[in-house]
Amino acid sequence: MxxxxxxxxxxxxxxxxxxxxxxxxxxxxxxxxxxxxxxxxxxxxxxxxxxxxxxxxxxxxxxxxxxxxxxxxxxxxxxxxxxxxxxxxxxxxxxxxxxxxxxxxxxxxNTRSVAELVIGLSIMLIRRIIDKNIAAHNGIWMKEAKGSYELRGKTLAIVGYGNIGSQVSVLAEALGMNVIYYDVETKLPLGNATQIRSLKDLFGQADIISLHVPSSRSTENMIGAEALSYVKPGAIFINYARGEVVDLDALKEALVSGQISGAAIDVFPVEPEKNGAAFSTPLQKLPNVILTPHIGGSTxxxxxxxxxxxxxxxxxxxxxxxxxxxxxxPAISVPAIEHTHRILHIHENVPGVLSAINTALSENKINILGQYLKTNEQIGYVVLDVDTKLSQDALALLRNVKHTIKTRLLY
Structure with a gap:
């Protein structure tokens, strides 16, 4: 065509x-x-x-x-x-x-972009580079090994083993880390990662925790004071997922008490709408904390x-x-049929619409050369291929079918 x-x-x-x-x-x-x-x-x-x-x-x-x-x-x-x-x-x-x-x-x-940054942040936090960087900018020479560690041999806990979480898992193992993960569904691990069945058990084993869950009612404030109390003392916490997932006041308390030794946060419950706007979070000015403006996938x-x-x-x-x-x-993908015109019809998902479509066309002697239907709970999507000479007539008829939402002559 x-x-x-x-x-x-x-x-x-x-x-x-x-x-x-x-x-x-x-x-x-x-x-x-x-x-x-x-x-x-x-x-x-x-x-x-x-x-x-x-x-x-x-x-x-x-x-x-x-x-x-x-x-x-x-x-x-x-x-x-x-x-x-x-x-x-x-x-x-x-x-x-x-x-x-x-x-x-x-x-x-942007899966790779986020995964790479999470690994980079893990190195920066576990080496306490943030504090040393600030000291150097302030003219203070802070050359010490105390509190600085390698990633090799440490345990990374991933919450949400989806596209990004599993990529982080692969990169972490390449650096010699042990990887454990928690997901609401059973997920086949990549490499030697191990699925843990509860957040409490996951957090208790982790040196570094990284969140990779979607925003939903079930994940809103899923990491609060109780969840953070399960964390192994001195662990590092990273959230480059969604801002609504973490109670930032509870995270601040965990950072101040030393329960968590460092954090990197990229997403916040309320974020400015444009660059240069004022921004505030309870985590500002805390030591060994990296705050970034929702740029996890921005490469x-x-x-x-x-x-x-x-x-x-x-x-x-x-x-x-x-x-x-x-x-x-609803998902439909069908090849073009030569010498036809294609009409797209979206309608409310109620009984009888497909029958009404076919009846309207047949009563007007319009032959259907190809027809495909897919529905979801709310709507139905029909793709029809009809004779080129009758496509305008067919389009007019379909627009008048009861419960029609949208009709379009594609070609």
């Missing part, structure tokens, strides 16, 4: 808006495919986004822009949202699903890979109707 005719909608009329300084790699992908892109460097407030989004077909964001139900209600032409990051918690996924808006992200693209390589990954998913959905990787629209 002619690659220039993958979409029936004129490419020059498709509006693509990228916020938060998304990588130029993404811009290049859209531009090379024949589209124009508007790119803004910062996040937008709900009010500003509502004003901007009314004619947007594809929206790209990172972690700061909040996609609320009000924003989605205003986005009448929006087909898909690309979260150019690993998470999607900044999007109201329920509202996006109800609106038939596909939401994509890049869950794996040039990661942003480049994320740009390629998410833009590819958005283009595949826009031009082919492929929804694999979407958190909202």
């Amino acid at each position: 002619d690659q220039q005719k993958l979409t029936s909608y004129p490419k020059e009329k498709i509006s693509i808006l990228l916020l938060e300084n998304i990588s130029d790699a993404a811009v290049a992908e859209f531009t090379n495919a024949g589209y124009s892109v508007r790119k803004l460097s910062g996040a937008l407030s709900e009010e500003d986004l509502i004003a901007e989004i009314k004619d947007v077909h594809l929206l790209g964001i990172r972690s700061k822009t909040q996609i609320t139900r009000n924003v989605l209600d205003a986005a009448k032409k929006l087909q898909a949202i690309g979260c150019f990051c690993i998470g999607t918690n900044q999007v109201d996924l329920k509202a996006a699903t109800e609106a038939g808006v596909a939401v994509f992200n890049a869950p794996y693209s 040039e390589e990661a942003q480049h890979n994320i740009g390629l990954d998410v833009s590819s998913k958005l283009l595949n959905y826009l031009e082919k109707g492929a929804s694999f990787g979407s958190h909202t629209v």
Whole structure:
């Protein structure tokens, strides 16, 4: 099929808006495919986004822009949202699903960046480099070995053995560390790592603890005073996962008491919306503590890979109707059929919709040459291939089917 005719909608009329300084790699992908892109460097407030989004077909964001139900209600032409990051918690996924808006992200693209930094932080903390660095900047010569250790032979405890946690595990073993991990699911270990069944047992054995869990109701404040009391005295604590997971006041107490000898924190319950804004945390000015501004995955390589990954998913959905990787629209990916036109139909997941579609087309003598259906709890997604001469008639009929959310003539 002619690659220039993958979409029936004129490419020059498709509006693509990228916020938060998304990588130029993404811009290049859209531009090379024949589209124009508007790119803004910062996040937008709900009010500003509502004003901007009314004619947007594809929206790209990172972690700061909040996609609320009000924003989605205003986005009448929006087909898909690309979260150019690993998470999607900044999007109201329920509202996006109800609106038939596909939401994509890049869950794996910055894995290596975070894993490398966790290992680097472990070395800095266990050697107490932070305190020696500050002393040197203040004109004090602090040459001593007391309290400084090698990573080799130490035990690293990983909470959450997913994409990043397992990568940290591999790198840690390469440095001669013993790796143990805790996960709510049974996970096959990489290398010689060992799964531990409780946080209490995990923390009691660990020299270094690193968190790699998602943000959810079950993980909110999962590391508080009680969990920290299980930690082996003098252990090091690293959170480059999600800010809501750790009670920072409890962590401060553990640091002040010496229960924990050092910490590195990159994520916080409340974070500024833009660079240069004021920032406060209970952990400021504590010794042997590294604080970074949510940059765990912020490398040039990661942003480049994320740009390629998410833009590819958005283009595949826009031009082919492929929804694999979407958190909202059910996953379908089907090859093009020659000499047909393809229609995409998103509807509420209630009984009888597919029957109504088939009835409407058959009564008007429109033959279906290919049909694919996938549903989730809220919506159904149908891909139909029909005769080219009758596609406009079919599109009009499908728009009038009861419980329809979105209908689009793809090509």
